[in-house]
Amino acid sequence: MTTPTATATSADRSSRSGWSQLAALLRLGPGLRLALPGLLVLDLLSYTTVLVQPQAVKWLLDSVSTGADFTPALLLLAAVSACSTTLVVVSSHQMGKLGQRVVLGARSGMIGALLRARVTTVLRMPVGDVLSRVGSDTTLLQQTLSEALVRGAVAPFVLLATVVLMALTDLTMVLVLLAVVVVGVGVERLVLRGLSRATEAGQARVGDMLSGLQRVLVAFRTVKAFGAEEREADRVVGQAEAAYRQAVRAAGWKAVIDGTGWGLVEIMFLASLGMGAAKISSGEMSVSDLVAFMLYVTTLRTPVAVLTNAASAVTTGLAALARVEEIRTIPAEQDDHHPADPRPPVPADDRTSLGIVLDQVWAGYGDQPVLKGVSLSLPRGLTVLTGPSGIGKTTVLNLVERFLEVQRGRLLLDGVDITALRRDELRGRLAYVEQDAPLLGANIRESVRYGAHRADDAELIAALDSVGLGDWVRSLPDGLETAIGERAVAISGGQRQRLAVARALLRRADVLLLDEATSQLDADNEQTLLRTLVDQSRARTVLLVSHRVSAAAQADLVVLLDENGVRAVGRHADLLRSDALYHRLATTGAASPVEGTPAHGDWHDGEHTDSRSSHGS
Numbered sequence: 001m002t003t004p005t006a007t008a009t010s011a012d013r014s015s016r017s018g019w020s021q022l023a024a025l026l027r028l029g030p031g032l033r034l035a036l037p038g039l040l041v042l043d044l045l046s047y048t049t050v051l052v053q054p055q056a057v058k059w060l061l062d063s064v065s066t067g068a069d070f071t072p073a074l075l076l077l078a079a080v081s082a083c084s085t086t087l088v089v090v091s092s093h094q095m096g097k098l099g100q101r102v103v104l105g106a107r108s109g110m111i112g113a114l115l116r117a118r119v120t121t122v123l124r125m126p127v128g129d130v131l132s133r134v135g136s137d138t139t140l141l142q143q144t145l146s147e148a149l150v151r152g153a154v155a156p157f158v159l160l161a162t163v164v165l166m167a168l169t170d171l172t173m174v175l176v177l178l179a180v181v182v183v184g185v186g187v188e189r190l191v192l193r194g195l196s197r198a199t200e201a202g203q204a205r206v207g208d209m210l211s212g213l214q215r216v217l218v219a220f221r222t223v224k225a226f227g228a229e230e231r232e233a234d235r236v237v238g239q240a241e242a243a244y245r246q247a248v249r250a251a252g253w254k255a256v257i258d259g260t261g262w263g264l265v266e267i268m269f270l271a272s273l274g275m276g277a278a279k280i281s282s283g284e285m286s287v288s289d290l291v292a293f294m295l296y297v298t299t300l301r302t303p304v305a306v307l308t309n310a311a312s313a314v315t316t317g318l319a320a321l322a323r324v325e326e327i328r329t330i331p332a333e334q335d336d337h338h339p340a341d342p343r344p345p346v347p348a349d350d351r352t353s354l355g356i357v358l359d360q361v362w363a364g365y366g367d368q369p370v371l372k373g374v375s376l377s378l379p380r381g382l383t384v385l386t387g388p389s390g391i392g393k394t395t396v397l398n399l400v401e402r403f404l405e406v407q408r409g410r411l412l413l414d415g416v417d418i419t420a421l422r423r424d425e426l427r428g429r430l431a432y433v434e435q436d437a438p439l440l441g442a443n444i445r446e447s448v449r450y451g452a453h454r455a456d457d458a459e460l461i462a463a464l465d466s467v468g469l470g471d472w473v474r475s476l477p478d479g480l481e482t483a484i485g486e487r488a489v490a491i492s493g494g495q496r497q498r499l500a501v502a503r504a505l506l507r508r509a510d511v512l513l514l515d516e517a518t519s520q521l522d523a524d525n526e527q528t529l530l531r532t533l534v535d536q537s538r539a540r541t542v543l544l545v546s547h548r549v550s551a552a553a554q555a556d557l558v559v560l561l562d563e564n565g566v567r568a569v570g571r572h573a574d575l576l577r578s579d580a581l582y583h584r585l586a587t588t589g590a591a592s593p594v595e596g597t598p599a600h601g602d603w604h605d606g607e608h609t610d611s612r613s614s615h616g617s
């Protein structure tokens, strides 16, 4: 994502590849390339009618001065006015519609790219900045399209036609005016670069501010609990002020550009009037010719203003487009997949044990390896994966889900290398409960059915019963319809965790992956959930990442990871006897529900902490 240092670079890039970016803009709206020529013609027509006006006025004045009937000239003027008004209304509406198509095209492209991108890519992005790009940068594109692509494309023709018509009246006056225009355009080019930088920096600061605000809103309780309201408010307001400063800088550059355009026309008006008056007094020009000429100068105001605005709109739009394109062009997951392992999948009759196998797996984030040649067999049944914090337990789940790619080695699911499976096929066979157990959906029914849309209410209730939430849901006045709030604030952490597990169970997947899924449960609820997992594990592979002894005690297999990889594999009771570290970790806890083992102890960084105070539900 764009950093302050990257901003200038990006601005340079946008000005260098302006045309290709404009072409990218044209690809954004649905049917834009087809609609654009029609709009150009409409805009050209509306200008053309305006160009007829000075000639009609001259005709009228000449008719008056020669005593002829001026009604036809007046009627022509009325017709021209009616035509131009209608054309302005129609083209303005069409332009607005087309602009909105660009916004829609950009937004859908970005939303699609974000959702198809790799997990590791998207999780690194500051959320507020992404929202700012989707919400506000896209609206700047609309202006670029109408100001630059349509009006800006038509304006040079109008300018040329006006100048030709003026030249037919008086060539010397036109040449003087053109010299004024050349100076003005030169000044404008100088300030456009400043506008571009200020605009892009301003949009980036808005992104920072939204990211800062989002961070505070997500951790709102923590902010309050630490009495950090003022500090956080100052920080976010500071970011808002930084955005304001950049916006003011941009407004300054824009004012210079607007002023140059406006001043240019004023100078042209005064120069024409002065030269015209001199020519009339010397008899070189008639009054009606000067009036027509002055009307053309007035007409020139519009294309000159359009070109001035177009220049700043293109600059602003390209800065926004660069930020939009950064998101729209994020590679999709399937574009960056590792080629399938050249080694053939294990033949079906060799699949002595179904489940997950890590074969000499190397994996990590960036250049930092986390798993270094780990080999591990996770057969059908309940396996608890444990070990110190930050050792790579979640990384194993990330690899199974292919949120992260295996760098070396192989990961097999039921004997087949997972890279040989399509991602949707692979994920269709997995059910996953991530560490924070986020819920999606407005009410309980929507949230639990998220991964199994065809499940009926009876199946839903059965899944809720199996995680110990059935009675609670039945006791609610609105039952499954009960709203849980956008961030599931209306329920406890433990309820949220169990709803997430129920959602995973409903998928009836081959493999259940659970990351600390019991961390917020009290002893009774944890036992209910563990019984369900044991039950589930008879027909599938259940891999539970957990620091809890109570979970390990129920597992068919416990895998202990340490900094060297897999430290020990076995049943809980055997590991207690055979592995000194495991024994130490397990026996420093409180009394155990299982004979000879402690209960509800959490292992964190090699230490055991009593978790009976964890939030129950």
Ligand SMILES: Nc1ncnc2c1ncn2[C@@H]1O[C@H](COP(=O)(O)OP(=O)(O)OP(=O)(O)O)[C@@H](O)[C@H]1O
Binding pocket: 120, 123, 365, 366, 370, 387, 388, 389, 390, 391, 392, 393, 394, 395, 396
């Ligand atoms: N997206 C990421 N980008 C960079 N590094 C990461 C990323 N996710 C995890 N890591 C690093 O990889 C290592 C392993 O992390 P992982 O989440 O797998 O640990 P864990 O054993 O599940 O820890 P915990 O028990 O605290 O959840 C850690 O050092 C962590 O900082």
